[in-house]
Amino acid sequence: MRGLAQAVTSGLLIGAVYGLIALGLNIVFGTMRVVNFAQGTLLMAGMFMTYWLWELGGVHPYISPLVTAPLLFGLGFAVQHLFVSPLLARERAREPMSVLLLTLGLALVLENVALLFFSADFKTVTTDVSMQTFKIAGLIVSVPRLVGLGAMVATSLVLYLFFMHTDLGRAVRATGQDREVARLMGINDFRIYGVAYGLSAAMMGIAAAVLVPFFYIHPGVGTSFLLKAFVIVVLGGLGSMPGAALGGLLVGVIEGAVALWVQAAVAQIVLFAVFVAILFVRPAGLLGVERR
Amino acid sequence: MFTSERRLLAVENLAVDYGGYVALSGVSLEVRTGEIVCLMGANGSGKSSLLNAVSGLVRPAAGTVVFEGRSLTDVPTYRRLGLGLAHVLERRRLFPYMTVLENLLLGSYLPAARARRGEALEQVFRTFPELRARRQQLAHTLSGGEQQMVAIARALMSTPRFLMLDEPFLGLSPRLVAEVAETILRLNADGMTVLFTEQAIHQSLITSHRGYILESGRLVLSGTSAELLGNEMLQRVYMGLDLEAS
Known part of the structure; x- marks a missing residue:
């Protein structure tokens, strides 16, 4: 029982980081109806930025979002403006396949550029907090992972306030629900897409900051996280923000708990089996609404 | 006239x-x-x-x-x-997963309209008194007539x-x-x-x-x-x- 409680705790903490990535994916999907295959790549970019800030400037990873989040926002906004928007403007479909393929292409290009410049070597950042743990009720809690949970909760809260209580946030939601009407409200929908993409990229700066102290950095690191983020987003309900956060924690817990009894590779299979089972019962996801 | x-x-x-x-x-x-x-x-x-x-x-x-x-x-x-120039589309087209109030606020998204938002909101509630009580209700749960009122009210929020x-x-x-x-x-x-x-x-x-x-x-x-x-x-x-x- 102690073992299970420990596994659930650890799973919950890593699940928070998954949730953060899934939230980013959901912001883009909820606004543009595009599954952003480059989400993982943006995380990778954020992790390398965090790494170099630490290596070259001695900037602690937890401080780095002050630099990386604005940089990634700019990168995301530019990618949207230069590549995604022109294609989106030509497509009449609500969920354009071509844009989805474009993001996949961008992901591949960026990943290979990273391979070219940074090589395939694994890099790590060992900070003062990397190995720190403490015990609470007999459970070992990893400090950097707890920071991850805190970051997820704080980010979710800020996003919630932004989406519910600011004009720009409401405009992003409105554009996601009906972009034609949004235009009639005076909203420049393509600028909103830029904001959404930039925002979801900036969040990868935060995810990168909490991951880097305990996770390796590698050009392909985004892919494994992206796959889990997909599962989480579909599980929680496409476009549902609370669903993404909840789904992330759930996936972390399932992974952690299952890994107690079987090896990690099999744990992934169990994860996907649970995923299929939940969708069988609730096709719109746990917190998803049936879209009309 | x-x-x-x-x-x-x-x-x-x-x-x-x-x-x-x-x-x-x-x-x-x-x-x-x-x-x-x-x-x-x-x-x-x-x-x-x-x-x-x-x-x-x-x-x-x-x-x-x-x-x-x-x-x-x-x-x-x-x-x-x-x-x-305001345009209310066929079939009202409210933002379905937003409240009546949020729909109205989006009608005054433009900076010029935002400055006069409180006043415009009061004006709109005077024109459509039944909307005041429904302002926290999700748009897609309203009846057709209520939706039409919200759609017109939303268009009026920018005082076109x-x-x-x-x-x-x-x-x-x-x-x-x-x-x-x-x-x-x-x-x-x-x-x-x-x-x-x-x-x-x-x-x-x-x-x-x-x-x-x-x-x-x-x-x-x-x-x-x-x-x-x-x-x-x-x-x-x-x-x-x-x-x-x-």
Whole structure:
């Protein structure tokens, strides 16, 4: 029982980081109806930025979002403006396949550029907090992972306030629900897409900051996280923000708990089996609404 | 009722084409300040295409749209509300997963409107008192009539000078049709210029000063509403249909 409680705790903490990535994916999907295959790549970019800030400037990873989040926002906004928007403007479909393929292409290009410049070597950042743990009720809690949970909760809260209580946030939601009407409200929908993409990229700066102290950095690191983020987003309900956060924690817990009894590779299979089972019962996801 | 000779909207030789399907061709019409103008015609006659071309949701294949003496050809859709031109789409099109209040707030998204938001909100609640109690309700849970009220209220939040309503009576009970018509007349009495579309000819003519009739993308008749009400051809062809339909 102690073992299970420990596994659930650890799973919950890593699940928070998954949730953060899934939230980013959901912001883009909820606004543009595009599954952003480059989400993982943006995380990778954020992790390398965090790494170099630490290596070259001695900037602690937890401080780095002050630099990386604005940089990634700019990168995301530019990618949207230069590549995604022109294609989106030509497509009449609500969920354009071509844009989805474009993001996949961008992901591949960026990943290979990273391979070219940074090589395939694994890099790590060992900070003062990397190995720190403490015990609470007999459970070992990893400090950097707890920071991850805190970051997820704080980010979710800020996003919630932004989406519910600011004009720009409401405009992003409105554009996601009906972009034609949004235009009639005076909203420049393509600028909103830029904001959404930039925002979801900036969040990868935060995810990168909490991951880097305990996770390796590698050009392909985004892919494994992206796959889990997909599962989480579909599980929680496409476009549902609370669903993404909840789904992330759930996936972390399932992974952690299952890994107690079987090896990690099999744990992934169990994860996907649970995923299929939940969708069988609730096709719109746990917190998803049936879209009309 | 106050009408002037000043042209607020002038549409000339407008053509709209959806990849080979001609929705409108050679349509010219005008709306003068202070008027209520109705655009009538059957389903697919091009009424919505005309409004959409004016608000910018569709790009005309030919022709010009001039609003207050300014050509709208190079004005992007999202800048047209700021000029005072509001458009309520067919089937209301509220943001379904937002509350009534959020829908209204989005109607005053533009900075100029945001500055006068509190005032506009009070004004809108005075015009539609039933919305005040429903402001925290999700838009998609409202009845058709309530949704139409919210859609009009949302368009009013930016205090436009010109209001376009696409089939505002669609799917409403006779009592609500009368209520919406009453609202249009009241807004007009307060100085709003209105252009609306409708299939039911009689209802349109008793709610407007002038009317245009579209058939398969072309204008076939126009005149003051009083003239049109007395037009024999119209009575035979259209109002007969109205009777059959109802």
